Amino acid sequence: MKGFFNLLTSRKFQALLADFEPLSSETVSLDKALGRVVSEAISATEDLPPFSRSTMDGYAVRARDCFGAGESEPALLSISGEIRMGEDARGIRVGPGQAARIWTGGCLPPGADAVVMLEYVREPGDGLIEVFRAVAPSENVIERGQDFRKGETVIPAGTRLRAQELGVLAGLGILKVKVRRRPLAVIISTGDELVPPEASPSPGKIRDINSTTLKALAELDGCRTFSMGIVPDSYQEMLQACERAVDMGADLVLISGGSSVGNRDFTMKVFEDLEGCRLLAHGVAIRPGKPTLLARKDNTVLFGLPGHVGSAMVVYWLFVRYAVSVLLGTSPDNGITRVRAMCGEPFPSVMGREDYVRVVLESPEKGMEEGSGLVARPVHGKSGLISTLVKAHGLLVIPRDSEGFHQGEYGEVIILS
């Protein structure tokens, strides 16, 4: 494919992105922290749980007192007390031959090391119980600090906070967290053929789609966004738009359109002329997405994305999302699901470029081998169409050094979210 061999590989393009610095931190309260990325490792301020707890309703016992107990030979223990939920159990002691009534979540009293479930106990009266089954030490017990010990790292730096991590923080009483500032993505569409979505296009014009899709993608990835709308195809206006974006503190500038040779040339010139800005890449050996531009001004990432919405989205997924991860100081694979799938049809390609082919994933047909997993089939339709992206489940990656996949071969599919 003409021209692809002189372009950057996607790996080199990503290496340029990896050079940007993570953003500064800010402190947010726990109830605003979902989806944010922690900037420093968080350690346990105390043991979690703070005391050994029962996981069953039953009796707290000394396991050794029930060794050998069985249906025909129950262990006989005397009841030394009852631990009510939420009560300090230190007032109750389980000595040899003793047991204490306990509920799920109750605090294990001193002396006891296991809990025997209620269903294996009979209460004949007179403050005695019969235990019909042996228990091992710490059976039906969660030990103090078994989730996390005081001082232990609970959440490493760079973690994107999910419900699970928020739960751990709540359990430890950590109600404020240091997280990376949300990147500001400024979105610019360019092209004399474009009108805003609210306009009725005259003949020859079409509505701007990229402003909407890129904004949504950036928001899903945790960015704040600002849409500048449509900037006319003019060097001067585009230069001013970029200056304005930088002035307002943009961490990412996403310019789409201008993929035809003439337009692309002036976007490139704007990136070169913008004060303190350096053009890092003027093309990448992938399809779609070849004409992608990358520039850097201080720590601001400037992208020139293809005008076709389908191509712009693919470049977003491959590179803009990667850049957002770098700015957030999190793993670039965070939030990206890759699956292996069997090619249900041949996928021809050309040496020297990576292809990202829109595919639907189907369940394997009956009679196929056990591990075959999913079957990938191409979504038919030209890459400039947005309907093909609506239909696609993922992008099949055809490597640079490959002429494609035969039917039955396995490839990697990036799941589109």
Place this chain on the structure above:
Amino acid sequence: MKGFFNLLTSRKFQALLADFEPLSSETVSLDKALGRVVSEAISATEDLPPFSRSTMDGYAVRARDCFGAGESEPALLSISGEIRMGEDARGIRVGPGQAARIWTGGCLPPGADAVVMLEYVREPGDGLIEVFRAVAPSENVIERGQDFRKGETVIPAGTRLRAQELGVLAGLGILKVKVRRRPLAVIISTGDELVPPEASPSPGKIRDINSTTLKALAELDGCRTFSMGIVPDSYQEMLQACERAVDMGADLVLISGGSSVGNRDFTMKVFEDLEGCRLLAHGVAIRPGKPTLLARKDNTVLFGLPGHVGSAMVVYWLFVRYAVSVLLGTSPDNGITRVRAMCGEPFPSVMGREDYVRVVLESPEKGMEEGSGLVARPVHGKSGLISTLVKAHGLLVIPRDSEGFHQGEYGEVIILS
């Protein structure tokens, strides 16, 4: 496993949930519609694209005029004009033997049916061009309506709107969409051992975790949430809390805690005594999650979830998320990724219950067969621990009629988000 055989299967439990009605609709603007679920199918109000467009910089031609053209025998055409970006091309006509200069995204002029790329054209001057390659009809052209034809369904009812769908709507100028109202999930924790996350627990007490995790999960699924905090372990107070939740318009009431026999009994009694409420299920044959309660008052779904945070989250993923999907009128599988994985170790289970085992997923080792995909290994640690959920990538599903998986067998893993 004692008692599991008399419980509802997860499928029957889900069938009870499928009986609830989708919520009413509201109209939102496109820029607020990301992640919302459309309540009515949306049709194209016009053709998209509204005219045939070039996907390349080059010349608009009649394909038949270039049949047989090649390096040694170029087709000679005369230039009839240039279509500037965003211009109405109806003033230009491409007749037999003619061509018109066109840019990527430009409107194909009448008469032309294909575009020949600039790199296969030489311009010797005198208003003539030489074309060195044949083109097929509609090559390098996206036809009018090729994305969507006027009247065609663009987005089916029940679709959760992603960036792709928003882009299509922007392209069609559809700036308002009818979507399902966001469900209101009211979250209640109960248990005398609980204190709020901001409190310092006295001995025997622990901080409430479920309020935080369930709120985050419900928000991720598109719910509005209201946390009632901790309600004491009392029939009267819990009944009042449920009445208050219903009064404030709750679509879902998520009560967690009370998994010990005594507490669970009064939550069950509250569900039975709440006016107009009906208990639908008092247990399900899964582990963890067996003591889950389900009730219905009008179209409000009331859940009694286990108190252990790990169990409560699993039940959320399996059933609460399912209920949210039903209320939103979308597919219950929407947003849930399932993968097949090979068991890297034996996973024993017991007939009569479904097991949801926390696993990490690893890449297959070298030398393993091609299609083997991911390898699942158990996360060690008791199911009451939240740390095991922080570490887990997914839940391996062990079916009800199985005694587990041998090493090397394949199973289905639900990816935890």
